[in-house]
Amino acid sequence: MDRLAKLSSQKAVVIFSKSTCCMCHAIKRLFYEQGVSPMIHEIDEDSRGKEMEWALMRLGCSPAVPAVFIGGKLVGSADTVMTRHVDGSLKMLLKDAGAIWL
Incomplete structure (x- = not known):
């Protein structure tokens, strides 16, 4: 848990993934398309x-x-991230964390 906490706060957006997971790939692509690294x-x-x-x-x-962790806080898995993207609240989380500029 300590290692997880340390890693999740190293950057504005941290994604824990598996290289063979298609949903992980989709979520990573979503963030790249938002201009997030x-x-x-x-x-x-x-x-x-x-x-x-x-x-x-x-x-x-x-x-x-x-x-997905944004600003060091757990946002959730793919379903939560996609819901936030659709309702527009993901952009505000990213802006508040300093991951994007609006």
Whole structure:
């Protein structure tokens, strides 16, 4: 959990992902299209990835990835991020975190 907290606050937007996950790819693309350069942490390429996956699940991410942190705070998985994108609240979160300029 400590490592997860440290990694999630290293940049305005941090995405925990698996390199083979299609939803992870879609979420990363969404952020790139918004002009955001997120820190991507591929947990399937990390020797402690299983620990991180369990920690994400304990935080409420189900499935564990993609897990998106903005401004060091957990936003959620793909469904939450997409809902925020559609209702317009994602842009405000990104602006408040300093990830984009409006």
